[in-house]
Amino acid sequence: MELLRIDDGKKGLFYKNGGWAAIRDIERDDLLSLIKAVADNDGVKLTPCSPEHDIKNPIEKTIYQEIYKVLKDLVDNRAVYEAEINEQFEDLEREYRLA
Numbered sequence: 001m002e003l004l005r006i007d008d009g010k011k012g013l014f015y016k017n018g019g020w021a022a023i024r025d026i027e028r029d030d031l032l033s034l035i036k037a038v039a040d041n042d043g044v045k046l047t048p049c050s051p052e053h054d055i056k057n058p059i060e061k062t063i064y065q066e067i068y069k070v071l072k073d074l075v076d077n078r079a080v081y082e083a084e085i086n087e088q089f090e091d092l093e094r095e096y097r098l099a
Contacts, residue, residue, distance in 0.1 A: 002045040003034055010056040012064035023064045038074045
């Protein structure tokens with residue numbers, strides 16, 4: 001599943017409701033949706049900024065790069081985060097004798 005891309009017009013885009021939206025228009029709920037998509041999907045694709053895939057507008061580029069860093073970290077460390085969550089959940093089950 002592709003979540004971030006840079007189009008031929010050198011604009012950053014993010015996946016929203018089955019289509020693509022400009023990164024400059026991203027809102028809080030959109031960020032939460034992207035994070036949830038990373039958590040729910042194994043095959044996430046994120047296009048990094050590079051000389052071949054650059055964003056012309058410096059503000060949009062900064063927004064894109066910051067979102068990319070967060071999502072890339074979630075993709076790269078998904079197993080670690082899941083293990084930590086499961087461990088905390090198991091600790092709470094033992095503490096409250098739910099298991």
